[in-house]
Amino acid sequence: MEEKIIFRASYLDKIRPFIGKDLIKIISGQRRIGKSYMLKQLIHEIKKDRPEANIIYIDKELDEFSAIRNSEDLHNYVKAHLSNDRDNFLFVDEVQEIEAFQRSLRSFLNKRECDIYCTGSNASMLSGELATLLAGRYIEFSIHGLSYPEFLEFNQANDSVENLNLYLTLGGMPFQYHLGLNSAVVFEYLNSLYSTILLKDVISRENIRNVSLLENLVSYVADNIGCLFSAQNISKYLRSQQINIPPPSVISYLKALSNAYFIHRIPRADIRGLKIFEVGEKVYFEDLGLRNSIRPFNYGADIGKLMENAVYLHLIRNGYKAYVGRSGEKEIDFMAERNGERIYVQVAYRLTDENVIKREFGNLVEIPDNYPKYVVTMDDVQSRNTYKGVMQTNLRSFLKESI
Numbered sequence: 001m002e003e004k005i006i007f008r009a010s011y012l013d014k015i016r017p018f019i020g021k022d023l024i025k026i027i028s029g030q031r032r033i034g035k036s037y038m039l040k041q042l043i044h045e046i047k048k049d050r051p052e053a054n055i056i057y058i059d060k061e062l063d064e065f066s067a068i069r070n071s072e073d074l075h076n077y078v079k080a081h082l083s084n085d086r087d088n089f090l091f092v093d094e095v096q097e098i099e100a101f102q103r104s105l106r107s108f109l110n111k112r113e114c115d116i117y118c119t120g121s122n123a124s125m126l127s128g129e130l131a132t133l134l135a136g137r138y139i140e141f142s143i144h145g146l147s148y149p150e151f152l153e154f155n156q157a158n159d160s161v162e163n164l165n166l167y168l169t170l171g172g173m174p175f176q177y178h179l180g181l182n183s184a185v186v187f188e189y190l191n192s193l194y195s196t197i198l199l200k201d202v203i204s205r206e207n208i209r210n211v212s213l214l215e216n217l218v219s220y221v222a223d224n225i226g227c228l229f230s231a232q233n234i235s236k237y238l239r240s241q242q243i244n245i246p247p248p249s250v251i252s253y254l255k256a257l258s259n260a261y262f263i264h265r266i267p268r269a270d271i272r273g274l275k276i277f278e279v280g281e282k283v284y285f286e287d288l289g290l291r292n293s294i295r296p297f298n299y300g301a302d303i304g305k306l307m308e309n310a311v312y313l314h315l316i317r318n319g320y321k322a323y324v325g326r327s328g329e330k331e332i333d334f335m336a337e338r339n340g341e342r343i344y345v346q347v348a349y350r351l352t353d354e355n356v357i358k359r360e361f362g363n364l365v366e367i368p369d370n371y372p373k374y375v376v377t378m379d380d381v382q383s384r385n386t387y388k389g390v391m392q393t394n395l396r397s398f399l400k401e402s403i
Contacts, residue, residue, distance in 0.1 A: 171289025
């Protein structure tokens with residue numbers, strides 16, 4: 001049976017200009033986020049333009065490729081499948097599972113034997129030897145879960161408050177397409193996926209011994225999306241709950257979760273000089289559904305946290321680098337930069353009275369520049385309102401826009 005592939009045009013558009021270029025294309029992101037399907041979409045694109053192309057495809061999650069364990073194995077397999085009279089394209093799924101894969105890729109690249117595409121589920125693969133051996137010879141494309149418009153498209157659903165709430169609850173893992181929108185079914189899948197990510201991409205890869213401490217830390221982070229904290233504060237709080245995790249372990253575990261693309265850690269930065277503060281950061285999840293599989297979604301307690309997480313994901317999908325903005329003693333939820341431009345975003349559940357309006361708009365009004373400033377709420381705003389030059393928009397509208 002032919003596998004159905006739903007094309008994610010925004011990612012294809014970014015990668016397409018690099019097809020055939022002498023760069024290793026690395027597609028990175030959390031497990032099951034859609035990287036394998038992106039490889040398949042690229043193969044489809046290449047075969048469409050070059051039907052004679054020789055495609056070499058290696059998927060390290062399939063048993064048939066289990067013998068490819070190291071750089072030498074990879075080199076021998078690819079050499080045996082190269083064609084002398086056709087253009088060769090090499091695709092390696094979950095390349096970090098091959099020890100010292102960088103050496104073979106460098107050899108293939110230097111000899112121009114094939115055009116190379118790889119996926120990986122661990123950020124550490126882009127550090128160390130890869131950066132040393134292939135500095136300036138690779139380009140990375142980050143793949144994320146479904147955006148809100150993609151969620152609607154995948155599920156053939158209309159844009160509504162009800163479906164936005166479903167998106168905030170179930171998240172955007174692409175495999176949902178095969179499961180439908182039954183919460184019980186989706187969360188059964190998400191619980192299994194969470195266990196797999198923790199075991200394969202965090203515990204095993206990072207050699208973490210105390211699994212229960214890691215799980216307690218994940219639970220704490222899930223409860224505190226969007227809160228400023230430090231390793232010292234996390235350790236202190238958990239100790240008050242009779243859970244002893246020293247600050248160095250907190251730092252190590254958070255790094256391991258980040259390496260698996262499971263969470264995103266964003267620092268605070270001064271809005272005037274972009275000075276990065278060493279203490280205090282916020283943490284957001286790559287997928288809202290996975291977060292809700294850890295700590296069940298309580299609308300009254302969690303809606304503001306999940307809104308903020310959704311806004312963060314929308315910013316990075318649109319190519320922004322996000323920071324927690326700091327202006328004196330005042331905080332901006334997001335200061336986001338892209339290609340020398342900047343936007344500021346505050347997130348609030350609802351603007352219920354004048355005091356809330358002043359609080360949410362006030363910090364933005366005082367910023368002494370003319371970059372766009374937004375307050376994103378769940379209020380039913382039919383068109384953008386402005387307050388002293390600051391725009392108010394509802395979350396549904398914001399998540400549908402290319403900003």
